[in-house]
Amino acid sequence: MVRFESVSLSYHGGGTRSAALDVLRDVNFDLAEGSFRWLLGASGSGKTTLLRLMNMSLRPTRGEVIVLGAQAGLVRRSAMPRLRRQIGAIFQDFPLLPHLSAFDNVALPLRLGGRPEGQVRADVMAMLRWMGLTGKLVSVPESLSGGERQRVAIARAVITRPRLLLADEPTAGLDTAQSERVIHLLRELHRLGSTVIIATHNEAQVERHPGPALLLSQGSLVEAG
């Protein structure tokens, strides 16, 4: 499902003589289909970069990243959209399309996947109800609070029941009740067969929902669950 083989990623500064900054160093792990992992580590340890590599929005400087059977950098461009549609991603900035309502933002992945409109409506309504956003169907992101925007972004990421779900601090900024609701949703998705990876530095949350973890420290994987 997800395999990292000797993966490193470095950023170069602006000048030709500037030293490379290693964000990830020689990372190796293999996750089977349907597995669940917490992704733990201090801020700046490389959690977001690791998730972006799995999301194929970054390419490694060295090593091989294989996601859903496709190797980053070697996948045919025409095959990428289908691959991306099987990956749900929740990133910390929770980007939404500003001119679309909450309903349309959540419906977007379904429509891009060609789902019939009748099914889109039912699925989106159910998802927004679960997220406690029933009263915000036609609200545009500008009129939503930060927490509401976050929940819309999460709903959009999970609406297609992706084979691989990547969540980067999905509950940051939410109150405890909403956080629990979101974690339950992600665990439910895992129970239904999705591979779920949740990056967090909230130790209490991990204790409440114990599970195997990938632990990063200064760009190196020190524990592979």
Place this chain on the structure above:
Amino acid sequence: MRIISLRPARFDELGLRRALADRMVPFLVAAMAFLAALAIAGWMGAAVLIRHWEGGAGSILTVQVPRAGEPVTGGSETRLAAVQALLVAAPGVQSAKALSDEQLDALLRPWLGADMKSLAMPVPAVIAVHLSGESRDLTSLAAQLAQSAPGTIVEDHAAWAGRLGTLVRSLQLCSGLVLLIVSLVTAAVIAVATRSGLTARREAILIVYQLGASDGYIARRFATRAAALASVGGVIGGLFALPVVFSLTTLAAPLAGRGVPALTATDAFAFFPLPLWPLPVILPVAAAVIGYLTTQITMRRWLHRLP
């Protein structure tokens, strides 16, 4: 609960209705379409003139026979009759008709005045010869005519018709160049508008791209919008160009052997050259095609840089 009035056919996930300027593109494309219409009309008009001159003036000879009424040497028929007989028998000659006195008077009146008969100056007989377009040997024909009636002059209109033809073909080439430049400028305008729309909607494109939209899907959304805006410009430009093209056609009509049209609406419509009628349709379609292709290329090149 408020009912969602979402209609997927109008679903604008990339916000293109606001991103691709809906005034600038049609306005600039309309200006280009207007110029294109003039260039096309010029090209077609030149083609009509060439056809007319080469088929008309280019196939006519004028033969002047001095002392036309005198008998030929050693014969009883007049010099005019002898020349005419030779012309009729010559290969490639369709007809050879001597102009009547009235026709000659009308021809010379602008230079010699109304009372031409009172002048002592001898006027040669003039024969208008229509050629059939087959191979012609005018040198030998002129020699034959001069032998039969010395002093006979053969004037070949093909020479100046040919020079005019060359001039008009040059104008036609210029029209073609103008059309090419107009097309390139239109493509450039649309490329700039697309790039500006792309900058304005970069975030939206990246989100849609990450959610699994293909390059083709995103490019098609932009291209369809650009094509629609360009076609609106094409319609406006074409409609504005029609009266101008109509006026130019009216002015050029006598040169192409057609009369000036009567100024009634029916006559005017009937007079307007058939090939120019589809302009208000051709221009929007051409603008839409240019808009679609330019945007597709611009978008795909940009999208190709994404991981």
